[in-house]
Amino acid sequence: xxxxxxxxxxxxxxxxxxxxxxxxxxxxxxxxxxxxxxxxxxxxxxxxxxxxxxxxxxxxxxxxxxxxxxxxxxxxxxxxxxxxxxxxxxxxxxxxxxxxxxxxxxxxxxx
DNA sequence: CTCATGACTAGCT
DNA sequence: TAGCTAGCCATGA
Numbered sequence: 001x002x003x004x005x006x007x008x009x010x011x012x013x014x015x016x017x018x019x020x021x022x023x024x025x026x027x028x029x030x031x032x033x034x035x036x037x038x039x040x041x042x043x044x045x046x047x048x049x050x051x052x053x054x055x056x057x058x059x060x061x062x063x064x065x066x067x068x069x070x071x072x073x074x075x076x077x078x079x080x081x082x083x084x085x086x087x088x089x090x091x092x093x094x095x096x097x098x099x100x101x102x103x104x105x106x107x108x109x110x111x
Numbered sequence: 112c113t114c115a116t117g118a119c120t121a122g123c124t
Numbered sequence: 125t126a127g128c129t130a131g132c133c134a135t136g137a
Contacts, residue, residue: 024119025120026121036120036132036133037119037132037133038119039117039118039132039133039134040119040132040133041118041119042118043117044118060118061119061121066118
């Protein structure tokens, strides 16, 4: 049986995002062994209550925040990302170069 | 059981 | 580049 629940694998993948980098919902899901479950990742985040979870590093596939611009959540997310050195364009989009490249190694540490 | 909703995505126009 | 659509799937009414 699975040593870790799907939810726990997803949370682990989110926690593994390095400071200053970001990852899309779909990427997190895939890394958790749940390809195509981006919405599950979103749902977990919406219900998560762990203040240690770097939820602000999780973005949509286009590099934008999942929250509508102008909302408190959106502002908070952008604020945290900037504080970590993440660069955004005028439209609040994270530069592609800063998006996650090898979360797999971050999570499962290669071998 | 069906229907609506949502911190999503990929593809098409 | 922006907007729309269909597909996705766990939850709750």
